[in-house]
Amino acid sequence: MTEDDDAPRTGRGPTTGGVSRRGLLLAAAGLGVGGALGVGGATRFAHPGAGGAGGAGGAVGSGVPAGEPVPASGAHQAGVARPTTPQAFGVLLALDLAPGAGLEPALAAVGREVLALTAPGHPALPDGAGDLSVTVGLGPRLVAEARPGAPGSREMTSFAGDDVLDERHRGGDVLLAAYASNPGVLDPALRAVAARLPVRRQRWRLPVFRGHGTEGVNRNPLGFHDGVIVPRGEEELAREVWLDEAGVAGGTIMVVRVLRLDLAGFEALAVDDQERVIGRRRVDGAPLSGGGPRDEVDLRAKSPEGQFLVPARSHARAAHPSFTGSGLMLRRSYGYDLGLDAAGEPDVGLAFISFQRELRTFEATQLRMDETDDLMTFATPRTTATFLVLPGFSEAEPLGAGLFSP
Secondary structure (H helix, E strand, O other), X not given: OOOHHHOOOOOOOOEEOOEEHHHHHHHOOOOOOOOOOOOOOHHHHOOOOOOOOOOOOOOOOOXXXXXXXXXXXXXOOOOOOOOOOOOOEEEEEEEEEOOOOOHHHHHHHHHHXXXXXXXXXXXXXXXOOOOOEEEEEEOHHHHXXXXXOOOOOOOOOOXXXXXXXXXXXXXXXXXXXXXXXXXXXXXXXXXXHHOOOOEEEEEEEEXXXXXXXEOOEEEOOOOOEEOOOOOOHHHXXXXXXXXXXXXXXXXXXXXXXXXXXXXXXHHOOOHHHHHXXXXXXXXXXXXXXXXXXXXXXXXXXXXXXXXXOXXXXXXXXXXXXXHHOOOOOEEOOEEEEXXXXXOOOEEEEEEEEEEEOXXXXXXXXXXXXXXXXXXXXXXEEEEEEEEEEOOOOOOOOOOOHHHHOO
């Protein structure tokens, strides 16, 4: 294939400078741009308020300011587009349920518990909930049993490296994702919610964290900017994130890919070589094709010698929707640091979290990255899962009620 053969095809949506805005948004959806927070290990993750500078703001949800209480009720669950800027800390907890247990009443009880946790006076949170949010997702097995053929009822495709994953690091019946600026409220809140479910076992658990940054932009574990360009506005969210099918309207499809990163290997590269892997500059996030941090990646731009300025195997090119024909992801990724493994090596990386209307949106992008993205040589999958994030709920409309309606 020649370089001209690799030129992008036309994406969906209105275009600016030859590349669709929707295409550009998804180009940021992979690992390098869709990551979480600062560079390196635990000491460099110690200040969640000191993320990267500059760039565009976060996805518009309810507009809840950072640090303010996050309402649990509404058309959509909290923790997807609300609050606008993700909280600094989180815990992802995947559970398997006991066979034959009543799912409908259990979900209703979970919803009531989440509402109680985020209101004043819950006994598990004597100092208050702060900006705590709890997101509840169902794995494909339970969705298929409750509503066959519904969005979220299909298992996710396997990707490169998934064949060696332990079964305990795949999927799960229920995901509970709790986020807050105060990490001390996360485990008490999760214990209170999990107590409302017929839990058979804890499948996997991961504490995560990220920097607040400026206007939602921070640095991922590789030291490059994250969240430079993200979806905004209720119209884009309705078109690309929220489901509208009967029974699940207001929900979304969530993907979690936990990737252990070879930070030492990546940081051993010269900065110029790191930038060629990513397709953007490290210092400010500007694309190698030219312009500023907020500018689009021009995949057709070439040097006087005829070489692509954004390299053929760079992450920015590999993840671009012009090649995948897929839709738009909303990313709220985090970093993780589990200390040293049994061999004395740091277990540090990225909890990539995305929300989309169609599972294919993520699958098409990841499959292409496996084939053509040099960044993936520095990433090893640790956990992989997909969940249906249930629609929003309230005191009058129980969590998950739509799944069981005719």
